[in-house]
Amino acid sequence: MPEKDDFDLQFFLPYLLNQAAEESSLAFQQVYKRRYGMLRTEWRVLFHLGIYGEMTAKQISQRARMHKTKISRAVQKLADRRLLTRVRDDRDRRSEILVLTPAGQGAYRELHQVACDYDAALTSGMSKAEVQTLRRLLVQLARRQI
Amino acid sequence: MPEKDDFDLQFFLPYLLNQAAEESSLAFQQVYKRRYGMLRTEWRVLFHLGIYGEMTAKQISQRARMHKTKISRAVQKLADRRLLTRVRDDRDRRSEILVLTPAGQGAYRELHQVACDYDAALTSGMSKAEVQTLRRLLVQLARRQI
């Protein structure tokens, strides 16, 4: 039997981050899944367009660090449900500009409100300073390339 | 086009946590994937056995919050590669006790060392206090049920 040592899996950052990420997105997932039939990639695309305005799939892919095939399929589904429209870019006819329809904007606004409330609930047991530190360090981890 | 507001997707905790989790496990993933041909579930099972000693699939499932089918498949693969053996529990012949083989213990020790170094590298840009706060809040998020 292996010797015990001071390493605790529960504190190993990649593991811990994953546990926290999964647990803390569960309830939010229920909302966009049950209520809008969306997948994670789909609400992410919706939010990118809702927050940053019109974008191409490529731009979303870069900002969200998601593979282009995931974006492509998410965009397809959102277009099927008439939540966005695609407009060929005349300056570069390979790419297309994605624009939320009024229905898409409505869905975004509702989910955005849910997200705000949800984030507030998640941080409700933390002090302002703690929340600030937490987000700063997470951004640092998200940007770092080891 | 939607109005801009003060909500930033990059700071929405479920999103941010996920980005941090993915980015910060990338390089570690390379190691267990390329060097041992393991999947995420597999190294988790390996680590549970390496750290906590002999366990049943059910116990790992509870501690790691992973579904029993994932565990079952990971155990199968690890057994195929002779990294663990399964022993029927005579007190309850439905369950089986999982035990690392010497090869499994060796794999664990190597990956454990990698993990330690990796965790140190991830936190190298943070103060002791920051790291402590980070882990504490992450544990809090991971345990919370909203």
Place this chain on the structure above:
DNA sequence: CCTTGTTAGTTACAAAAACAACTATTACCA
């Protein structure tokens, strides 16, 4: 004992993700 219900683990099938190959367009440069 013998039903009824529960639990540990596996298997089968459906959903989703990862990866590679493809089309259409643009960019560059000889």
Place this chain on the structure above:
DNA sequence: TGGTAATAGTTGTTTTTGTAACTAACAAGG
């Protein structure tokens, strides 16, 4: 120009995951 390389996005195929149904073993009350 025209030919090669690069880029935006899609499609097809293979892995991996999620979900439900299954087998085998236990538990407990009649």
